[in-house]
Amino acid sequence: MTKLECNVTNCLHNAENRCCKQAIIVDGSGARETYETCCGSFDRNSEGSFKNLFKTPESRLEVDCEAVNCVYNRERRCEAERIGIAGDGASEAEQTECATFLMR
Ligand code: SF4
Ligand code: SF4
Structure with missing residues (x-):
């Protein structure tokens, strides 16, 4: 499990600079630079009004990751102790x- 700050x-899933999902996926199968990765689990809080009233920020979560060029990637799972x-x-995942x- 990876400690994650966001x-x-x-x-939609963000609260207190942390993520409320129990697992996310990071995209970027051909990434060679940081900007070529992205959080594939991003969902835009389009109204800006949704609050995570019933959600608890997770401090550690499962991170599946397609960025196989990263040193922390092992069989499409992130093995870093912490990530940011x-x-x-951002208004879309690519940002x-x-x-x-x-x-x-
Ligand atoms: S961008 Fe990704 S890591 Fe950040 S809160 Fe949203 S789903 Fe979680
Ligand atoms: S393996 Fe971990 S640190 Fe590397 S890009 Fe994927 S989520 Fe980020």
């Missing part, structure tokens, strides 16, 4: 990224 505050998902202000990506 500053994508307009994602970035993209404050997010795994800031912890490190090319092999």
Whole structure:
């Protein structure tokens, strides 16, 4: 399980700079740079009004990851102790990224 911080505050699943999902998927199968990855689980909070009233931010979660060029990727699972998902202000998944990506 990976400790995850996320500053994508307009994602439906974000609360207190953390993610409320129990598992996410990071995309970027051909990624060679950080910006070529993204959080595939991003859902836009389009009204900006949905609050995670009934959700609890998870401090650790399962991260499936397609970015196989990353040193932390093992059989499409993230094995980093902690990661950061970035993209404050993102309106679509492609505007997010795994800031912890490190090319092999
Ligand atoms: S962008 Fe991804 S990691 Fe961040 S809150 Fe949304 S689903 Fe969770
Ligand atoms: S650190 Fe690497 S393996 Fe883990 S989610 Fe980010 S890109 Fe994927």
